Amino acid sequence: MRVLVTGLGDIAHKGYLPVLAANPELELHLATRDQRVLREAGRSFRVPHLHASVEHALEAATFDAAFIHAATSAHPALVRLLLERRIPTFVDKPLADNLAEVQQLVALAERQETLLTIGFNRRFAPDYAALRGADTDLIVMEKHRHRQADTPRKVVFDDFIHVVDTLLFLAPAPILRRTIETHVEHGLLKAVTLMLAGDGFTAIGTMHRDSGLDEERLDVIGNGVRQSVRNMSELVRSAGTECHHRRGDWTSVGRQRGFEDMCADFLTAVREKRPTPAADILATHALCEAITFHADAQATPDRPSYTNISAN
Template identity: 25%
Template sequence: MPLRVGVIGAGHIATIAQLPTLVQRDDVELRALVSRREDPSSLQRRWGFKHVYRTVEEMLDGDSLDAVFVLTPRGEHVEAVERALSAGVDVFCEKPLATATADAVRLAEMAEERGRVLMVGFNRRFAPTYVAAREAFGATGAAFCVAQKNRAGSEYRATFENAIHMVDLLRWFCGGEVVHVAAAAAGSDLWEEDGSAALIRFSTGNTGVLVAARTAGAWSEKLDAHGQMRSAEVIAPDSVAITDQGVRTIRTMSPEKFGWATATETFGFADAVHHFLDRIRDRQEPLTSGWEAAKTQRLLDQILQAAGLPIEEQAGREWSSKAVQ
């Protein structure tokens, strides 16, 4: 029986990431869309939604759904996720789960108490290059891991909005609980920093380093991991090089090898959607569950505080690159 899916927000991230994957699944029925567009008919025709609603409440009251995708700006995540969980619906939420860690923890607890699947879109854990790099270190994890996401030009709460992906990767690669954090930030505007860097020590004995420069000459995302006489070098999203006992193997996301792959596949968006739908079927905990998202956000708070940056939104200045449509 097809899974009846509702989508809240069909802006930029939805149209390049989740929706193209959902429409390709034979076991999914795009049942409902929540959109603030004055005329959402083009969205309805393009993606094949059965019904369109103006609010989350109207959608949950008007349709019987198995799952909901929350793809709105981050400031609207908590209310939408909470309403869906209260209605007994499984939820996929774009990152971050909440603007405050306490809310992320509360939503994770709520999903657990109600027996609902709650997954957060930390898609890098599903990107083929990062998956291959992580597999090189097995259960032990990487002894040293450096994750970088750099770009030209800053943005509102740059570390929180964008570098959170790399913080999540450091947790995934190094494993264990956080035991020490040291960090520094650059720039005079605390809510629009020029960049940040952090050193994180984990209970496994492994060490992670974050670099997020917004004064870089160009966009770049990369990760270097080392341990057990192995190294993994990821140049996202296109290549991963694994060196094991002196033997180096390079895997590239080339058209010849992988077909005409798009960002939906290379950055892990598609596999994240598939993973969520599979967890709905088998009722197992997702790799990027609500609890995992809360732990990543708690570490991000520690980094921000150590760097002298605020952990809260600045009143009147809330912003996100993911426009709701």
């Protein structure tokens, strides 16, 4: 399988290239306009097929699939370019930083009958994935940053989107109600809380951008048991007493954080010609747009705001 990878920054080096380069079934091609980065990536991961741009790569070869790890602002144009050639495409979250473009790209994928997948690695992280389908009354996910307040759209679509998607992934029944709370100061989003509820369960996601520590914690509670995942590396099961499980010393970061299984699932989906999971993509990005609207309304007093919103 010939696979194109573009966007060779930090996330590609840490999460994707170690996984993809180790797969003997793949013929990897790398593309970026930064020639120094291109040469170093090719050398580091022993990839001989290097291209000065995605356009040059598409002129030089045909591809069975593509991975996009470029900056968010570059996603729509790159995704559109690949989908128009009917190349199954995996792109880091978010697909775009606004719902209108997300809808357009999902519609294009469906018209082209070409797989489009978004990189939500927490759906494949072993400790998170194991909690799906658990007997759940309450889900609480916290993802905090230390002194990283930023504009609402950037915070929500580039970071809080992981919280949104994880809550939707773990929710044991349809979402019937939602509540949004945001704290904005001088145009910067400092804190956000999302509550989703349905029959018999509540799911709460929260992020503080001026926290004392960068940290992530997931708690799933039900039937007298609390299961907690801390920083995606330690699982604590509490049922009267605490039982701690840490990832093994030889467990790779790619395995623990879901990158291995996520890449494998996408490549399998390409081979099986699966359709684009349009409903999942749209649901996550639509919630992000609603949260951004709420935060922007706080920053603009004459604009209508809202918190309690029907899920329908």
